[in-house]
Amino acid sequence: MNWLRELGRRIRMLVHRRQFDADLEEEMRVHLEMRQQEHLESGMQADDARTAARRQFGNVTALREISHGVWGWEWFEHLMQDVRYGLRMLRKSPGFAAVSILTLALGIGANTAIFSVIDSVLLSPLPYPQAEQLITAKQNDSLQNVIDIQRETRTLSQGGGVNIERMDYTGGPEPVQVRAAYVDAGLLETLGVPPMLGRIITPDEDVKGGPRNVVVSYHFWQNFLSSDQHALGKTVPLSGNSYTVIGVMPAGFALPGERADVFVSLWVAYPEAAPYRGVHFMRTYWRLKPDVTLSQAQADMSTIDRQLAEQYPDNERDRETLLVPLHQWLTGDVRPALLVLFGAVGLVLLIACANFAGLLMARAVARRQEFVIRSSLGAARSRLIRQVLVESGILAIIGGAIGLLLAIWGTGFLVSLKPAELERFNGIQLDAKVFLFVFGVSVLTGALFGLLPALSCARADVTESLKEGGRGSTASPFGHVLGQLLVTAEFAVALILLIGAGLLVNGFSRLRSVNPGFNPTNVMTMHLQLPATRYAEIPPQTEFRRQVLGRLNSLPGVETAMVTDVPLGGNYVAHSFVIDGHPSVPVGAEPRLQTLSVMGDYFGVMQIRIRAGRDFTAMDREGQPLVAVVNEELVRRFFPNENPIGARVDWVRTKGPRQWMTIIGVAQDVKHSGLNQPVDPALYAPFSQSDEAWRRWMTLAIRTRGPSPGLVEEVKKQVWSVDGQVPVSEVQSMEELMSVSLAEQRFNMLLLALFAGIALILASVGIYGMMAYHVGQRVHEIGIYIALGAQRGDVLRLVVGDGAKLAFLGIAAGMAGAIGLTRLMISLLFEVKPTDPATFAAMAILLAIVALAACYIPARRAMRIEPMVALRHE
């Protein structure tokens, strides 16, 4: 505790140091005066008395300094002196200060923001206990197989499956659809997150005819159970049945990559599907036993696959279950984009560091004479070095502070862009560690490069340097070459970024101009789901659909049709099919297509063109010959040299007689699965002729003449006037669906473009700073050049030529680098080759122009040099 009290005294002294100095001075003066008085009294002359007193006392100034130094704050006072001096120097060169601070702020801000996002998404653990043990199968599986695997496995401790379906919740003011997870008892157990209230479904409840129990999400509990602490035991109506709430999951819990509002046993909620081994519709999650590796588990799984294939050849002959770590599976979609950004961030950081280093170095070289003079006047080398460090420290702190603000803003901006893939990752926020790292790297680089010239000055021979400096020639060839290298490297890196961004922009603009095959303007879509309890058969379904369509189409200015799933909505049903008269295909190898049921004038509402044959009419209904319209891709693929009109197709059926549908028309291709996805063969058939009663859902496509507020409410009213228990969900316009489909690409493009922009600014600042400094150093030389008769054009060529040399070297290196690196972006590019020559050329030219412009400003200064002034100047 003694040292603490001592520190307290020292700090008190620091705070009151003026008082302390004054006290000390007065005390010493009093001492001298008393001694002088004594001498006078003993008969000395006044002058002698003072001299004697002083001799006895010693060197007053030195003693005062030593006394002051005893308190141990000299370093601090020197530091403050250096800071004040540094601030004064920076105020005298505001351009240098602004550029350095801007460089640091941009570099630190952008890097921190991106690193934070990447860190949260790619590097953070999943929100499950011992998440590193969790794996998932790439292929979905059936409940029966999951049960067998659970029994047979020797490497997996737990496992379970889930299938997300919609259920109607009719307990609120409006019927709504909730996302229901049909699970087996193993699923929640495997994920390992305990419920907030109550319990999860147990194995003895997870059986055919088990109790109708439900575990609800926090979200559901909040919205539909009004956060009731006593919600357990209450019943909720779900799809016509009453379920008892047995548990509530905590707020942070979500299935991997999916949202679910309620969790019910598959056996209980959907007993029709549970026993079928061939219905592979569950995503499965497994937990590795301790000390088991993924490859051991994979080998184990392959053994089980072979056993199942032997036992159930009909369904499981081609089983091949591939296991992947859950984390990898979840981040798989965003990983390439984020890794490219990661690379981009690193490159921008490199440029920022190089720039800061280059600036400090140029400045240190320019101040060489100052340093040499100071050191020849007796300044200690350590003091000179400290001065340099303090100055870069001031820049670093200001730049870092602005960078921090930029980073906070930038992280918010990135999250607000909300590409769908990032949405599942909650809690993306600024990472302090990342900020400190980036800050540290940039500051250290700057300090290091800034120090080199200071060190060499401190060592330099004074007279030699002064002579040299007096002539105004380039001071340090070492520093100059290093500076040139830095600028060249900056250009190379900036070009790589520009080309990367250019490729993405190119791909994005192609994607935007992709014809989706329909007209999305003024089309609203809504999803309807019929409850199984009252709409188990086709006729009531058809009746409902006809009534709804009739009512909606009687609204003024509205055209409505129905389809199972709208384009870009993310869903479709796929069937295997056969063509009448074509050579037969082995069982199990039949081609697949998208099947879409429609009612009403779907092609008319969506403005999908009929290329051949005819559209459906009101006469194509139940009891009439079965008809179908196919898309162009199906014709290209399966009727390359035939007229498809009149051909007959049917689904692959395991039982029942063939029900051939006759192709009556060919519709334009529609980008159903995404604008950047290929078009699959598709077949449209009337809802009313379908024999698949499980298609109890439909999506309304409603075209209006313009924006129509109140449309949604009106549509809901009409639907509920037909049946008040049918939920209306997923209300979105076709244009929203289009932009969602573009969102991911736009996110990638925006970010990389942002980085390329920053890189471009930094690189041009770099070359500008370099050339400006260079011209400043050569004023004398250029003056002579002009005096000897050089024209302005010659001077311009001289300066710009110097800069251009660096820029072109950098561009050449950047091209080479880009050819190597853009290949990594291949999965992000739409219809653009990673070595697209047009993009390469355009970006190189852009960079060259910027470089020349950056050189032109100092060159103009050089042209204006008056030879007489320049020569007299030094």
Added chain:
Amino acid sequence: MPRGADLHRDEIPPGTLYLLILKTLARSGEMHGYEIANSIQRVSDEELQVEEGSLYPALQRMLVKGWVTAKWGTTAGNRRARYYQLTPAGRKQLALEMSQFERVIGAITRVIEAV
């Protein structure tokens, strides 16, 4: 540079100067710098010629260490002066330095008087 050298000497732990100051203050209670200097000279029968100014760095050091406290007061001649007073820590330090000093002197004496 003489400054650096002096500073360095100040850093050397217990110099005799501290001992002298501590002892002087212990004997007389409150004193200002001038009185301390006079007292040391007088008591040592003018043998010890201390550079008077060097009292002050030493006193500052003792303030930092908490061996003495200082407060402004008025002299008999009605002048403002800073008076120093020993603290309990200062007394302890004095005892420590005394015993150290005696040990060193004893050792030196033994060396010198050895045959």
